[in-house]
Amino acid sequence: MSLREEILEVSKDILIKDGFGKMSMRRIARRADVTATSIYLYFRNKDDLLLALIQESIDDLKEALEEVVDPSKDFIQQLEDMARAYIRFALDHPREYEIIYMVRPEEMPKYPREKFNEVRSAYELLADIIDRGKQENIIDVDDPLISAYTIWAQIHGVVSVMLNKRLDTRVPREKFTDQAVDHIIKGFIIQKTPV
Amino acid sequence: MSLREEILEVSKDILIKDGFGKMSMRRIARRADVTATSIYLYFRNKDDLLLALIQESIDDLKEALEEVVDPSKDFIQQLEDMARAYIRFALDHPREYEIIYMVRPEEMPKYPREKFNEVRSAYELLADIIDRGKQENIIDVDDPLISAYTIWAQIHGVVSVMLNKRLDTRVPREKFTDQAVDHIIKGFIIQKTPV
DNA sequence: CTGTTTACTTAACAGTGTTAACCTGAGTTT
DNA sequence: AAACTCAGGTTAACACTGTTAAGTAAACAG
Numbered sequence: 001m002s003l004r005e006e007i008l009e010v011s012k013d014i015l016i017k018d019g020f021g022k023m024s025m026r027r028i029a030r031r032a033d034v035t036a037t038s039i040y041l042y043f044r045n046k047d048d049l050l051l052a053l054i055q056e057s058i059d060d061l062k063e064a065l066e067e068v069v070d071p072s073k074d075f076i077q078q079l080e081d082m083a084r085a086y087i088r089f090a091l092d093h094p095r096e097y098e099i100i101y102m103v104r105p106e107e108m109p110k111y112p113r114e115k116f117n118e119v120r121s122a123y124e125l126l127a128d129i130i131d132r133g134k135q136e137n138i139i140d141v142d143d144p145l146i147s148a149y150t151i152w153a154q155i156h157g158v159v160s161v162m163l164n165k166r167l168d169t170r171v172p173r174e175k176f177t178d179q180a181v182d183h184i185i186k187g188f189i190i191q192k193t194p195v
Numbered sequence: 196m197s198l199r200e201e202i203l204e205v206s207k208d209i210l211i212k213d214g215f216g217k218m219s220m221r222r223i224a225r226r227a228d229v230t231a232t233s234i235y236l237y238f239r240n241k242d243d244l245l246l247a248l249i250q251e252s253i254d255d256l257k258e259a260l261e262e263v264v265d266p267s268k269d270f271i272q273q274l275e276d277m278a279r280a281y282i283r284f285a286l287d288h289p290r291e292y293e294i295i296y297m298v299r300p301e302e303m304p305k306y307p308r309e310k311f312n313e314v315r316s317a318y319e320l321l322a323d324i325i326d327r328g329k330q331e332n333i334i335d336v337d338d339p340l341i342s343a344y345t346i347w348a349q350i351h352g353v354v355s356v357m358l359n360k361r362l363d364t365r366v367p368r369e370k371f372t373d374q375a376v377d378h379i380i381k382g383f384i385i386q387k388t389p390v
Numbered sequence: 391c392t393g394t395t396t397a398c399t400t401a402a403c404a405g406t407g408t409t410a411a412c413c414t415g416a417g418t419t420t
Numbered sequence: 421a422a423a424c425t426c427a428g429g430t431t432a433a434c435a436c437t438g439t440t441a442a443g444t445a446a447a448c449a450g
Contacts, residue, residue: 037400037439150375153375157353166296188378198429219405232429
C-alpha cells in the first residue's frame with residue numbers, strides 16, 4: 001500500500017473513530033509512521049486531504065444507492081427504496097455521511113466549486129428514476145431536476161436531524177423515518193397526479 | 196455595556212463576517228481591547244462561548260417565527276407562513292442559522308444534552324399549530340409531535356442544501372423553495388385527510 | 391564517479407485553546 | 421488611617437495546530 005493510501009486510510013479511521021477535531025496532520029502522520037510534512041508530498045494541504053476523504057465518502061454513498069436501483073420495480077417502490085437506502089447509509093455511517101456536508105465551499109475558496117457539487121452524482125440517480133416515471137407517464141412533473149433536488153433535500157433534512165441528535169428522545173427513530181418517507185413521497189406524488 | 200456583552204457581540208460579528216475559522220479567542224480579545232484570558236472570566240471555555248452564541252441565534256429564530264403566528268388565519272396558510280418564515284430567516288441570516296446546527300453534541304460532551312435540544316423551542320411553535328389543527332378537527336394526525344418533527348426536518352433539509360451551496364446553479368432558489376414548501380405541506384395534509 | 395531525482399526529515403514560524411500565577415485598584419473592616 | 425478582601429483584569433507559559441524552507445540519504449542514470 002502506498003503512503004498516499006495509508007494516509008487516506010488512517011485519516012478516515014481517525015475521523016470516524018475520534019471525530020474531526022482529533023484529525024490533525026501530526027496525529028495522522030504518527031499513526032502512519034511518518035512525519036507530518038510527508039503528508040504534504042501527497043496532499044497540497046489539509047483541505048485537500050479532506051476533499052479526498054469527501055470524495056471517497058460520496059463514492060460509498062453512491063454505491064449504496066446504486067445497489068437498490070432496480071428498473072423492474074414499481075416506480076413508487078423505487079422511490080421509497082432509494083429514500084430508505086439513503087437514510088440507512090447515513091445512519092449506519094454517520095461520520096462518513098457527515099463529512100460530505102461538513103465542509104462549506106466558502107470556507108475552502110481555493111478549491112473548485114465543482115468538487116462540492118459532486119454530491120449530485122448521488123442525486124442524479126434520483127433524477128433518473130423521476131425522469132423514468134415521467135417518460136412512462138406515471139407522473140407528470142414539470143421539472144424533474146427540481147423535483148429530484150426537493151426530495152433529496154427533504155431526505156437530507158430528516159437524516160441531518162437524527163445525526164445531529166436533535167430528535168426528541170420520545171420520538172422513536174423508526175417511526176420518524178417511516179412517517180418522513182411517507183410524507184416525502186406522498187407530497188411528491190400528489191402534486192401533479194389526480195388522486 | 197459589560198465586557199461579557201462586548202465579547203458576545205464581537206464574537207458574533209467575527210463569526211458572521213469572517214466565519215468560524217477566524218473566530219479565535221485572541222482575535223475576539225484583541226477586538227474587545229482585552230487579553231484572551233479575560234474571556235475566561237465570563238465563559239468557561241470556547242465551547243461555552245459558542246453555546247451562548249447558539250442560544251442567541253435560537254432566540255432570534257424563534258422571534259422571527261413568532262412574528263408570523265396568527266391564530267385567526269387559515270390552518271394551512273399558517274403552516275405555509277411558518278415554513279416560509281423559517282426559510283427566509285435562514286437565507287437572510289445564513290451564518291446565524293448555521294451556528295445553530297454547527298456544533299454536534301458529541302463534540303461537546305461537557306455540556307448538558309438539554310442545551311442542544313433547545314432548538315425545540317422553535318419547533319414547538321409548529322407543534323402547537325398542528326395540535327390546533329387536530330383540536331379543530333381540520334386534520335387527523337395520530338402524533339402531532341412526530342408530525343411537527345417531520346415537517347421541521349424537511350424544511351431544515353431544504354434550507355441546508357441551499358446554505359451549503361449544494362444546489363445546482365440551474366435551479367432557481369425561489370422556484371426550489373416554492374416547490375419544496377408545496378411538497379412538504381401536501382405530503383403532510385394528504386396523509387390522513389380524505390381528498 | 392558524478393549528477394539528479396525521489397522520498398522523506400528537521401527546524402522553524404505564527405498561530406491556537408487553556409492554565410497558573412500575578413497584579414492593581416476599589417471597597418470594607420478593624 | 422491601616423489592613424484585608426476581592427473583582428477584574430494581566431503576563432508567561434504549555435502543549436498543541438497547519439504550513440513552509442531547507443536539508444538529507446538512498447536509489448538510479450549517464
